[in-house]
Amino acid sequence: MKAKGSNAERQLVEMFWEKGYAAIRVAGSGSSRFPCPDVLASNGQKTFAVEAKATKTNYQYFRKDQIEQLINFSQTFNSEPILAVKFSTKWYFFYLTNLSITKNGEYAIKKKDAEEISISFEELIS
Amino acid sequence: MKAKGSNAERQLVEMFWEKGYAAIRVAGSGSSRFPCPDVLASNGQKTFAVEAKATKTNYQYFRKDQIEQLINFSQTFNSEPILAVKFSTKWYFFYLTNLSITKNGEYAIKKKDAEEISISFEELIS
Numbered sequence: 488m489k490a491k492g493s494n495a496e497r498q499l500v501e502m503f504w505e506k507g508y509a510a511i512r513v514a515g516s517g518s519s520r521f522p523c524p525d526v527l528a529s530n531g532q533k534t535f536a537v538e539a540k541a542t543k544t545n546y547q548y549f550r551k552d553q554i555e556q557l558i559n560f561s562q563t564f565n566s567e568p569i570l571a572v573k574f575s576t577k578w579y580f581f582y583l584t585n586l587s588i589t590k591n592g593e594y595a596i597k598k599k600d601a602e603e604i605s606i607s608f609e610e611l612i613s
Numbered sequence: 614m615k616a617k618g619s620n621a622e623r624q625l626v627e628m629f630w631e632k633g634y635a636a637i638r639v640a641g642s643g644s645s646r647f648p649c650p651d652v653l654a655s656n657g658q659k660t661f662a663v664e665a666k667a668t669k670t671n672y673q674y675f676r677k678d679q680i681e682q683l684i685n686f687s688q689t690f691n692s693e694p695i696l697a698v699k700f701s702t703k704w705y706f707f708y709l710t711n712l713s714i715t716k717n718g719e720y721a722i723k724k725k726d727a728e729e730i731s732i733s734f735e736e737l738i739s
Contacts, residue, residue: 496640504647509689511649512640521630523637527653531691563635565657 495541495573496525502578503528503535506612522556527566533612536566541573545599551592554583569611574598579605621667621699622651628704629654629661632738648682653692659738662692667699671725677718680709695737700724705731 496512503510503526510528513519524536538557540547549570561568570581579601586594586604596604622638629636629652636654639645650662664683666673675696687694696707705727712720712730722730 500645500647507689509649509686510647511642511645511653514638514640514642516637516640519626519637521626521636523635527637529690529692531689560635563633563657564655566655 491541492525492539496539498573499526499537499539499571499578500528502608503612506530506608508612522560524557524560524566524568526571527564529566530612534564534566535569535611536561536564537569537571539571539573543575545574545597547572547574547596547598548589549594549596551594554594558583570594570596572596572601572605574601578608580608580611581605617667618651618665622665624699625652625663625665625697625704626654628734629738632656632734634738648686650683650686650692650694652697653690655692656738660690660692661695661737662687662690663695663697665697665699669701671700671723673698673700673722673724674715675720675722677720680720684709696720696722698722698727698731700727704734706734706737707731 500510500512508528508530512526513523516523516525525539526537528535557568568583572579589595626636626638634654634656638652639649642649642651651665652663654661664679683694694709698705715721
């Protein structure tokens with residue numbers, strides 16, 4: 488699970504660099520006592536704090552505290568909080584405002600809805 | 614060596630958070646194929662890309678390629694490149710312009726000169 492996540496993050500970092508952004512993976516993003524995203528990227532004009540997941544299933548959720556941390560971090564760092572999900576082989580990017588929240592406060596994304604509520608990488612970075 | 618470096622970086626991250634900055638350690642900063650700093654910190658107004666070292670000796674150098682990477686990263690990310698050295702227990706912060714370069718293109722800092730050519734953490738973040 489952990490390796491899969493790291494590999495997905497590395498791929499994201501590479502995608503950002505290819506498009507002229509400087510991007511890094513955050514160390515210990517799941518274990519740090521400070522809020523932090525998985526990936527940070529900026530081209531000096533736009534800065535993204537990304538929480539990234541990869542799944543082979545048809546459903547991906549993000550815990551409430553993860554989202555809260557992402558928002559808190561972004562408010563201080565002045566970055567745009569973004570969720571990224573790789574369903575099988577394809578990446579989808581989500582603004583928080585486009586997502587529905589479950590009763591538990593989780594952000595839940597179904598693969599079948601992803602196309603409609605996501606933006607593409609090209610839209611994100613342009 | 615590696616643990617010492619990571620602990621120093623963690624301490625820096627903590628110092629930034631205490632002063633209202635969002636800060637993270639960069640994963641694989643010594644091994645990534647993309648240029649990256651050790652620590653990134655921003656309060657939304659100032660953003661620092663920090664190459665950090667800790668030493669118990671009286672001398673610390675930074676390799677030419679490390680400095681070049683730090684500069685390259687910062688130009689894209691729009692961060693200020695900073696060197697941080699913890700000599701024994703005390704941190705010193707350096708703007709690149711205040712440092713002398715050896716014949717090999719290294720940046721060399723002697724502990725006895727550190728006080729004079731460094732800035733304090735408070736000066737850095739204010």
